Amino acid sequence: MRTADKRVAILSPVAWRTPPRQYGAWETVAGNIAEGLVARGWDVTLFATRDSVTRARLHAVVDKGYEEDCSIDPKVAEYLHISETFEHASEFDIIHSHYDFMALSYTRLVKTPVLTTIHGFSSPRIMPVYEKYRDGYFVSVSNADRAPGLNYLATVYNGIDLSLYPLQQSRGGDLIFLGRVHPDKGVHLAIAVARMSGLPLLIAGIIQDQAYFREQVEPHLDEAIRYIGPVDVPGKNELFGRARALLHLNTIPERFGLVLAEANAAGVPVIAMDLGSCREVIDDGRTGFLVQNVHEAVRALTRLPEIDGGACRKRVHDKFSVDTMVAAYERVYAAVFEMEETRQHEARYCSAI
Amino acid sequence: MRTADKRVAILSPVAWRTPPRQYGAWETVAGNIAEGLVARGWDVTLFATRDSVTRARLHAVVDKGYEEDCSIDPKVAEYLHISETFEHASEFDIIHSHYDFMALSYTRLVKTPVLTTIHGFSSPRIMPVYEKYRDGYFVSVSNADRAPGLNYLATVYNGIDLSLYPLQQSRGGDLIFLGRVHPDKGVHLAIAVARMSGLPLLIAGIIQDQAYFREQVEPHLDEAIRYIGPVDVPGKNELFGRARALLHLNTIPERFGLVLAEANAAGVPVIAMDLGSCREVIDDGRTGFLVQNVHEAVRALTRLPEIDGGACRKRVHDKFSVDTMVAAYERVYAAVFEMEETRQHEARYCSAI
Numbered sequence: 001m002r003t004a005d006k007r008v009a010i011l012s013p014v015a016w017r018t019p020p021r022q023y024g025a026w027e028t029v030a031g032n033i034a035e036g037l038v039a040r041g042w043d044v045t046l047f048a049t050r051d052s053v054t055r056a057r058l059h060a061v062v063d064k065g066y067e068e069d070c071s072i073d074p075k076v077a078e079y080l081h082i083s084e085t086f087e088h089a090s091e092f093d094i095i096h097s098h099y100d101f102m103a104l105s106y107t108r109l110v111k112t113p114v115l116t117t118i119h120g121f122s123s124p125r126i127m128p129v130y131e132k133y134r135d136g137y138f139v140s141v142s143n144a145d146r147a148p149g150l151n152y153l154a155t156v157y158n159g160i161d162l163s164l165y166p167l168q169q170s171r172g173g174d175l176i177f178l179g180r181v182h183p184d185k186g187v188h189l190a191i192a193v194a195r196m197s198g199l200p201l202l203i204a205g206i207i208q209d210q211a212y213f214r215e216q217v218e219p220h221l222d223e224a225i226r227y228i229g230p231v232d233v234p235g236k237n238e239l240f241g242r243a244r245a246l247l248h249l250n251t252i253p254e255r256f257g258l259v260l261a262e263a264n265a266a267g268v269p270v271i272a273m274d275l276g277s278c279r280e281v282i283d284d285g286r287t288g289f290l291v292q293n294v295h296e297a298v299r300a301l302t303r304l305p306e307i308d309g310g311a312c313r314k315r316v317h318d319k320f321s322v323d324t325m326v327a328a329y330e331r332v333y334a335a336v337f338e339m340e341e342t343r344q345h346e347a348r349y350c351s352a353i
Numbered sequence: 354m355r356t357a358d359k360r361v362a363i364l365s366p367v368a369w370r371t372p373p374r375q376y377g378a379w380e381t382v383a384g385n386i387a388e389g390l391v392a393r394g395w396d397v398t399l400f401a402t403r404d405s406v407t408r409a410r411l412h413a414v415v416d417k418g419y420e421e422d423c424s425i426d427p428k429v430a431e432y433l434h435i436s437e438t439f440e441h442a443s444e445f446d447i448i449h450s451h452y453d454f455m456a457l458s459y460t461r462l463v464k465t466p467v468l469t470t471i472h473g474f475s476s477p478r479i480m481p482v483y484e485k486y487r488d489g490y491f492v493s494v495s496n497a498d499r500a501p502g503l504n505y506l507a508t509v510y511n512g513i514d515l516s517l518y519p520l521q522q523s524r525g526g527d528l529i530f531l532g533r534v535h536p537d538k539g540v541h542l543a544i545a546v547a548r549m550s551g552l553p554l555l556i557a558g559i560i561q562d563q564a565y566f567r568e569q570v571e572p573h574l575d576e577a578i579r580y581i582g583p584v585d586v587p588g589k590n591e592l593f594g595r596a597r598a599l600l601h602l603n604t605i606p607e608r609f610g611l612v613l614a615e616a617n618a619a620g621v622p623v624i625a626m627d628l629g630s631c632r633e634v635i636d637d638g639r640t641g642f643l644v645q646n647v648h649e650a651v652r653a654l655t656r657l658p659e660i661d662g663g664a665c666r667k668r669v670h671d672k673f674s675v676d677t678m679v680a681a682y683e684r685v686y687a688a689v690f691e692m693e694e695t696r697q698h699e700a701r702y703c704s705a706i
Binding site for chain 2: 061071072073075076079080082083086087101102105106108109110123125126128129132
């Protein structure tokens with residue numbers, strides 16, 4: 001397949017800019033795919049906010065991320081943005097959607113095949129849409145995060161831009177937490193580990209659940225346990241430079257866990273709850289430790305010297321780099337194009353007899 | 354035009370059943386149009402919740418109104434329901450949408466013409482969608498509730514089923530308020546009028562703004578001023594039977610005001626704030642009084658004997674009945690069919706030369 005002949009539309013969410021300034025995993029991955037495809041010679045149009053930064057052709061109808069500009073109605077932005085992509089469907093050989101169930105509802109109104117990367121099922125209440133469109137083309141971001149019955153073509157792990165997260169030359173002394181401040185992410189468990197071990201903890205990320213922050217995080221903040229707000233890429237690297245380990249004690253199954261790969265890329269070991277995708281992203285005993293509870297997490301701290309930062313980065317390079325991800329998506333696209341040709345051939349054949 | 358040859362899809366919202374059990378103006382009107390068209394011989398498919406009641410063909414993918422069943426995600430229901438309608442577009446000669454800006458986002462993906470009745474602009478933030486699709490076919494529900502620049506084909510006043518609201522044989526003694534308990538609807542002003550006049554007030558309707566109810570309604574409730582919750586059609590008639598007048602002291606421009614027509618149908622005079630559509634629905638001095646403030650409303654109470662209940666009902670029959678509304682929509686549909694034929698003819702002509 002000569003990739004340059006094929007025109008790809010990448011449909012990124014518009015909650016945040018692509019790539020996001022700070023938080024925004026879905027936009028990060030959609031952006032990385034667009035950049036990676038461009039680097040490999042594809043003709044790529046990125047549907048994202050107008051302030052997005054990309055080497056692909058940018059197509060935008062929403063000025064800014066609705067999470068970044070409260071004058072924008074999220075619902076209005078989503079309907080305008082998604083439908084705009086589908087109104088231009090005939091200009092593309094494939095639409096690669098990162099826009100959850102909402103985009104699925106337009107797929108049967110266009111002829112262009114639509115591949116959906118499912119970045120996570122936010123609620124069981126969205127499943128009726130996936131059930132209706134189950135015969136679409138789907139990719140999971142981990143083997144753990146799959147719904148039964150969907151037409152999955154592959155699991156493609158998220159890829160990060162390793163150049164953004166250089167290998168730290170030495171290990172720091174702090175525990176770090178990086179992610180949304182939300183019960184799902186187990187910030188309270190990270191705090192418990194810090195208290196039990198007597199090690200300092202730096203907490204970074206947006207506060208998504210104010211009550212949780214107020215009740216289960218804020219009362220514990222002091223000299224040793226600090227909340228520093230959301231961080232951008234330089235901020236993350238500063239954290240990684242001070243890190244003894246990243247604590248990721250999620251309380252629900254992780255879908256992928258981009259931050260685990262980012263920490264590992266910088267050579268930072270990860271102590272993660274063994275739920276969902278964590279055992280796919282972390283190689284237990286080599287790039288971090290999988291634990292079942294807070295006590296195991298505390299014990300794992302004593303084993304951190306076993307982890308080699310270079311080996312952590314090497315594994316991210318091999319399995320979670322943009323290039324690895326994009327190469328995998330190229331194979332998925334090829335499979336979609338082949339299935340579409342078969343379908344069209346069958347349709348022609350059926351109409352001829 | 355032989356109407357029986359044309360297939361109409363009526364796209365009703367799925368916040369409530371069609372027709373709604375209690376509150377739900379948009380579903381009421383969409384349902385009335387469907388029933389009215391069936392009565393006049395059209396082939397009608399109503400897209401609404403599965404528990405809807407209609408003589409049209411019912412097409413449903415959402416079991417219940419998302420306001421009536423909290424297990425349903427409103428966003429999921431809307432995307433599933435609206436897209437289902439458009440996926441069946443080729444089966445219809447016209448889709449008549451009552452689904453606000455969301456449905457507009459699908460219109461360019463189908464060939465079937467879509468007529469949108471705009472039941473109101475909920476926020477300036479939704480205007481970008483109307484601006485994008487301004488060349489669609491639009492109907493306003495009052496001359497007052499129009500946005501500049503849209504391709505309006507007509508104002509068609511909402512029509513009610515007069516048989517549901519029989520003429521009350523005698524005037525009651527109470528003031529009544531019927532509508533959402535929300536600052537927009539001026540419940541606090543109705544309470545002020547009751548206090549100043551010394552007349553009892555019955556307040557009926559869903560509480561849409563809990564803080565408003567708690568702070569500006571509840572403290573005033575006593576023997577004379579009572580809140581009785583939402584009411585169904587028999588409940589409304591009971592209220593109309595006790596009514597001296599309906600107070601509708603809206604604080605923002607009314608879009609149509611279905612309840613004004615319902616009260617008038619039962620012979621109940623309406624005292625309404627002169628904002629938005631009220632002066633189109635109420636004939637000042639004949640079916641009620643238009644006022645500028647609470648003091649004028651109190652003064653208007655003394656003039657209620659001038660209002661003849663039969664004349665109120667007669668005006669509703671002439672201007673706000675289902676039959677009047679549906680006859681108007683038939684003219685609008687005919688205009689759409691004609692414009693579509695011209696467009697197709699021009700398209701053929703252009704492609705031929």
